[in-house]
Amino acid sequence: MTQQELFDAAKAAVVAADEDQAVAVAQEAVAMGLDPVRVIAEGFTPGMREVGDLFERGTMFLPEVIIASEAMVAAVAVLEAHLPADKKEKKAGVVVIGTIEGDVHDIGKGIVATLMRVYGFEVHDLGRDVPLVSYVQKAREVDATIIGSSALMTTTMMGQKTLEKLLKEADIRDRVRTMVGGAVVTQYWADKIGADAYAENAQEAVQKALELVAG
Numbered sequence: 398m399t400q401q402e403l404f405d406a407a408k409a410a411v412v413a414a415d416e417d418q419a420v421a422v423a424q425e426a427v428a429m430g431l432d433p434v435r436v437i438a439e440g441f442t443p444g445m446r447e448v449g450d451l452f453e454r455g456t457m458f459l460p461e462v463i464i465a466s467e468a469m470v471a472a473v474a475v476l477e478a479h480l481p482a483d484k485k486e487k488k489a490g491v492v493v494i495g496t497i498e499g500d501v502h503d504i505g506k507g508i509v510a511t512l513m514r515v516y517g518f519e520v521h522d523l524g525r526d527v528p529l530v531s532y533v534q535k536a537r538e539v540d541a542t543i544i545g546s547s548a549l550m551t552t553t554m555m556g557q558k559t560l561e562k563l564l565k566e567a568d569i570r571d572r573v574r575t576m577v578g579g580a581v582v583t584q585y586w587a588d589k590i591g592a593d594a595y596a597e598n599a600q601e602a603v604q605k606a607l608e609l610v611a612g
């Protein structure tokens with residue numbers, strides 16, 4: 398199998414909501430020595446995107462979307478186990494990350510958190526459906542450098558705006574950098590609410606996080 402054929406097989410397994418197949422493809426990728434990050438980004442993630450499109454068009458229904466996302470999560474777990482371990486002696490920074498209150502979409506946020514760990518960040522993942530005040534509390538507790546929030550729905554992205562306000566009220570906004578992401582979020586939105594960075598995917602998130610701590 399070529400690399401491109403494997404990416405296509407990864408996408409097809411997620412669209413078919415076939416967990417066994419998705420895991421088998423992930424294992425094959427590991428056996429082939431492919432970069433796990435690329436397999437997630439160029440194989441499984443486009444599959445999930447396609448699932449979203451099918452759901453929107455009404456040709457795929459919620460129970461299938463749930464099974465497809467479980468297939469994606471299982472495959473990503475196989476690949477994440479093969480990411481290079483963080484060997485950096487100096488911590489890149491302290492990150493508090495979570496999916497905004499009211500939103501249970503956590504697959505992408507989880508990938509961002511994992512990749513940030515690989516690049517030497519100390520990551521505190523608050524999970525999904527995270528009350529806004531929890532970001533503030535955790536950031537204080539661990540003296541966070543970066544707060545990352547994920548929102549996949551137009552309703553919950555409003556929480557990212559409120560979070561900016563809460564951080565100001567708590568008097569810690571000038572001590573942290575904020576990053577926003579998630580399928581519905583854009584650079585325009587980040588600028589509008591005053592977030593310090595937006596990233597479209599996990600690789601870009603790491604790159605922007607490194608830039609934020611450097612600058």
Ligand code: B12
Nearest residue numbers: 449500501502503504505545547550551578579580598599
């Ligand atoms: C999988 C999925 C689900 C799963 C979630 C499982 C899970 N554990 O996450 C389930 C089935 C549970 C689900 C439920 C619902 N879903 Co849904 N879901 C999706 C779907 C198909 C894929 C999301 C996904 O995992 N993508 C793959 C990952 C890898 O990509 P990603 O999340 O975008 O993350 C990447 C980047 O965005 C970025 N990133 C992400 N987070 C962060 C954070 C930071 C700080 C940074 C810098 C970057 C970053 O990096 C990530 C990795 O590259 C999307 C469609 C879509 N186009 O996104 C709909 C979608 C998000 N869902 C939608 C809806 C409507 C729902 C429901 C309301 C359905 C319902 N009727 O009940 C519920 C919501 C429940 C709730 N309260 O949250 C809508 C939202 C519409 C809108 N505009 O508001 C979408 C867009 C589908 C659609 N087209 O209608 N869903």
